[in-house]
Amino acid sequence: MAAEPVWSVDPRTGKPREQVAVEATAADVDRAVTAASATREALADRTVRAALLRTAADLLDEARPEVVETADAETALGPVRLTGELARTTAQLRSFADVVDEGAFLDVRIDLPDPTTTPPRPDLRRWKVPLGVVAVYSASNFPLAFSVPGGDTASALAAGCPVVVKAHPDHPATSELCAALLRRAAAKVGLPEDVVGLLHGFDAGVELVRHPLVAAAGFTGSVRGGRALFDAAAARPVPIPFHGELGSLNPVVITEAAAEQRAAEIGAGLAGSMTLGQGQFCTKPGFVLAPAGEAGDRFVSALTDAVGAHEPGVMLDRRMRSHFLTGTYELAQIDGVAAPVHPAPGGPDTVKAGFLTLDAELLLESHRKGDGGAFLSEYFGPVTLVVRYASRDEITAVLAVLPGNLTATLQMADEDPEAAGLLAELTPLAGRVLVNDWPTGVAVAGAQHHGGPYPATTSTSTSVGATAIERWLRPVTYQSTPQHLLPPELRDGNPLGVPRR
Structure with a gap:
């Protein structure tokens, strides 16, 4: 049987460019x-x-x-x-x-x-x-x-x-x-x-x-x-x-004090990180814990503006584009999930960035019932899931059900009383822990660690x-x-x- 040809394909059109090898x-x-x-x-x-x-x-x-x-x-x-x-x-x-x-x-x-x-x-x-x-x-x-x-x-x-x-x-x-x-x-x-x-x-x-x-x-x-x-x-x-x-969710925890102090800055920073390279980085922040109150609302508003302004882009191939659109659409259909900016087709060959929100209580209840996997899955592409917590205990409870990750990020305020405890809780979850920074971009350096607990x-x-x-x-x-x-x-x-x- 003849060996199968290997084709180079243009992701912008989905059309083959040339045969470059055989399998x-x-x-x-x-x-x-x-x-x-x-x-x-x-x-x-x-x-x-x-x-x-x-x-x-x-x-x-x-x-x-x-x-x-x-x-x-x-x-x-x-x-x-x-x-x-x-x-x-x-x-x-x-x-x-x-x-x-x-x-x-x-x-x-x-x-x-x-x-x-x-x-x-x-x-x-x-x-x-x-x-x-x-x-x-x-x-x-x-x-x-x-x-x-x-x-x-x-x-x-x-x-x-x-x-x-x-x-x-x-x-x-x-x-x-x-x-x-x-x-x-x-x-x-x-x-x-x-x-x-x-x-x-x-x-x-x-x-x-x-x-x-x-x-x-x-x-x-x-x-x-x-x-x-x-x-x-x-x-x-x-x-x-x-x-x-x-695979990695790369969770981000935003303290209430940080949201009160820097809601707009954090929203813009998250949008830039999650859409970088059309969200196709292994270190994309795909899971965010944000406060449920007024400061958290201001963060969500800033994130809405920044993500909504992101231009549609081409993903690496048609299969990934299809999985991204199907997965995020199904996630958005779950009762209790909202889409301030819905991930969607940007045209026949592109996708639009978006993000989804839900309450931490819904995630935890779904996990207890054994059907919370959709909330803890990696969605490869320009999307993130924002989970709104109502208390410090809910942060701990959500972190306890997360899988291993490449990175974990803490967004904190100056002299934040929650910082030390949260840093201690994030450390077992990831190989690289960031404070007031964003995980996309991995410096090649002697002290770098790009790895983490399974499945990262x-x-x-x-x-x-x-x-x-x-x-x-x-x-x-x-x-x-x-x-x-x-x-x-x-x-x-x-x-x-x-x-x-």
């Missing part, structure tokens, strides 16, 4: 993974790995006009947004090159022999080694920063792990272009091009996570798709780590920032090993100058 067969997956695994020894040199990452960044920057044009044609995200995303992507690659050069990620720890301890301590030297081939599953909403040249790929290569990427069907041409640039970068620094492989097709994604030479996987996408792959990774004869980012992610690690490299490493200790047999990083005198403890 990979099981044999194609095996060839890609086997070839990637054969490059592990070549990737062992940290100097070459750093050069690969910097060269890849340089080539992506040089190809910026073509990369941005291709990505825009497939995603409708616009040249401004995509130019910024490409800059973030190349900065991320260079940042991981710096991480590789520094060597602290190796986490070298040395305990010298001490016969006086109980029990006696031998010579122990610990560091971290790469796991092996990493499967990367590209995201729909970030065709660069969370796709072929994105953070999972950059951190895996930095760790010394070859990568096989499963392209997202929304941007196959962008994926092919970026993969070609990464493979060219490998060749330029003397590495085999197969340190980066690319596959297309749903079945290929399933085959990839099951391949015996795949040692770990990184995923950004839906709860349904991510959980299926997570389960497949766990069901293997040899289970592997699966670092999945699946399937592990406790981060996919953004320097510590993302830790996902693709495992510790090994050498005991009583002669110097000449040790890796240079563990030898006396520290010949490579890596940080050691």
